[in-house]
Amino acid sequence: MTLHLDDLVPATLRRGWAADGTCPDLDLYALFRTHRLAAPGRVAVIDAAGELTYAELDHLARDAAAGLRRLGVCEGDVVGVQLPNGRDAVVADLALAALGAVALPFPVGRGITEAVSLLGRSGARAVIAATEHRGTAHASELVAAAERLPGLRAVVAAGPQEPPAGSAAWSEVLSADGRAFVPARPDPDGAARILVSSGSESEPKMVAYSHNALAGGRGNFMATLIAGAEPPRCLFLVPLASAFGSNGTAVTLARHGGSLVLLDHFSPRGALAAIGEHRPTHVLAVPTMIRMMLDQPRPGPMPPMTALVLGGAELDAATAAEAGGVFGCPVVNLYGSADGVNCHSGFRPPPVGDRGPGVVVGLPDPRVAEIRIAPAPDGNEFGEIIARGPMTPMCYVGAPELNRRYRTADGWVRTGDLGVIDADGRLRLVGRLKRVVIRGGANISLAEVEHALATHPGVREAVCLGVPDRVMGERLAACVVPRPGHAPDLAVLTAHLLRQGLERSKHPEHLLLVEELPLTPAGKPDRDALRDLLLGGRRGSA
Structure with missing residues (x-):
């Protein structure tokens, strides 16, 4: 089934960016092939199994594409991918691009409730999942859930373990002969990938990118x-299946002909060892990972690098300075999202002693996304940051209400963030309108957790918010009004959330029980007052 997706950016703009060379105007697999033909022996992927050259990776991708086609995957089909960082994830990316299919990656560790939501709402026809990863049998869970996904034709199980009954083995897919495979040539302005963002909605948002x-x-x-002039060598500590990780196969390999250094899961010691052994030019991570790495003993000076590129949340200035000294390179803070905004600090930090409003993000780049400030709702002093440019996604998937809420008639993305452009043309982030907590670089929808908490029989009302944390940036706190005769503790509530299918990464770590919620003059829960109560006496830490 071909998923119909409307591009909310005017076609004249898209074609203009292709005509003037801003965009390459080739599909991802064709771009990858240009590098494979130019430098077949260049290293493309380094993972726990060793190195893969561009020629070797292409051979695997073509075999996988032929095998997936044999399973019935067609051009335009949506295919879910739930694999850890490693060569299989990259092969799957390239195989789906070669088929002209639309990849829907989501990280390992996401619960089955979220997986079913994503696959069902996107109309996915197949999913490639880890047989087992760190104690979770993703493929088995998906096979068991297939009856809830009438559009799903195949579950492909990847990994050394025995594939569950009812699934196809990834090894069998790779055994197909790709020599006769003829790649599709999809429209470069057509959908290639659906990025997943927890955002501020009760269900994860899906955003279609060309x-x-x-x-x-x-x-x-x-x-x-x-x-x-040398191609980048990028250590991705974030999942390739995340929005930030979309800079892996599509950007590092297909666009820039670089190399990916991949760990199947993050640990601070493993990351430091990978830097020492593989000498990446760039490390892509979230601030929490860098904080954890800084607390580890190091055997000696770090090898030279071009930059630490950090997204998901801001790294505070003191830690950024420490990281710059330890790693001997600039620390680039990235302001961006799956929804379609991107701006970063570049190699030069903001001037010392800057006293303007908010946080200096950087100079917007119109070759990435033009950024403007629009009037914000409720008469806010600052305006809302909106963005539109070559990286702007096509639309939200299966959610016309989100397109109406977050996209303008001429294709601009409403970020829900407050900002200002200063006299030097720099974007300054002042605040956020959306209800989201960023814990260790991962977005947690407050609405999603609040809705799940409200289903507990002992909870009358629940409000969630973030509290500052040195390591994680923010941690999630729940403020709960119990029903009469109840006094649920944190362990009881988190056990309930687990039964509701909410993965542990979204569970509150602090709990405040109140007889009633303080209200603002407008009659809404006063989150600032609740945060003051929490910071004045946290209890119930997980």
Whole structure:
């Protein structure tokens, strides 16, 4: 089944960016092939199994594409991918691009409730999942849930373990002969990938990106951080299946002909060892990972790098300075989201003693995303940040209400963030309108957790919010009004959330029980007052 997706950016703009060279105007697999033909022996992927050259990776991708086609995957089909960082994830990316299918990656560890939501709402026809990863049998869970997904034709199980009954083995897919495979040639402005963002909604948002938006717009962002003529060598500590991780296969490999260094899961010691052994030019991570790495003993000075590129949340200035000294390179803070905004600090930090409002993000780059400030709702002193440019996604998937809420008639993305453009043309982030907590670089929808808490029989009302944390940036707190005769503790509530299918990464870590919620003059829960109560006496830490 071909998923119909409307591009909310005017076609004249898309074609203009292709005509003037801002976007490459080729599909992702064709772009990858240009590098494979130019440098077949260049290293493309380094993972726990060793190195893969561009030629070896292409051979695997073509075999996988032929095998998936044999399973019935067609051009335009949505295919879910739930694999850890490693060569299989990259092969799957390239195989789906070669088929002209639309990849829907989501990280390992996401619960089955979320997986069913994503696959069902997107109309996915197949899913490639880890047989087992760190104690979770993703493929088995998906086979068991297949009856809830009438559009799903195949579950492909990847990994050394025995594939569950009812699934196809990834090894069998790779055994197909790709020599006769003829790649599709999809429209470069057509959908290539669906990025998943927890955002501020009760269900994860899905955002459709074209080949040009990924390799062009996002590729242009990465181009500003490449020093010299050599292709980048990027250590991805974030999942390739995340929105930030979309800068992996599509950007590092297909656009820039670089190399990916991949760990199947993050640990601070493992990350430091990978830097020492593989000498990446760039490390892509969230601030929490860097904080954890800084607390680890190091055997000696770090090898030279071009930049630490950090997204998901801001790294405080003191830690950024410490990281810059330890790693001997600039620390680039990235302001961006799956929804379609991107701006970063570049290699130069903001001037010392800056006293303007908010946080200096950087100079917007129109080759990535033009940024403007629009009037914010409720007469806020600052305006709302809106963005539109080559990296702007096509639309939200299966959610017309989100398109109406977050997209303008001429294709601009409403970020829900407050900001201002200063006299030097720099974007300054002042605040956020959306109800979201960023814990360790991962977005947690407050609405999703609040809705799940409200289903507990002992909870009358629940409000969630973030409290500052040195390591994670923020941690999630729940403020609960119990029903008469009840006094649920944190353990009881988190056990309930687990039964509701909410994965542990979204569970509150602090609990405040109140007889009633304080209200603002407008009659809404006063989150600032609740936060003051929490910070004045936290209890119930997990």
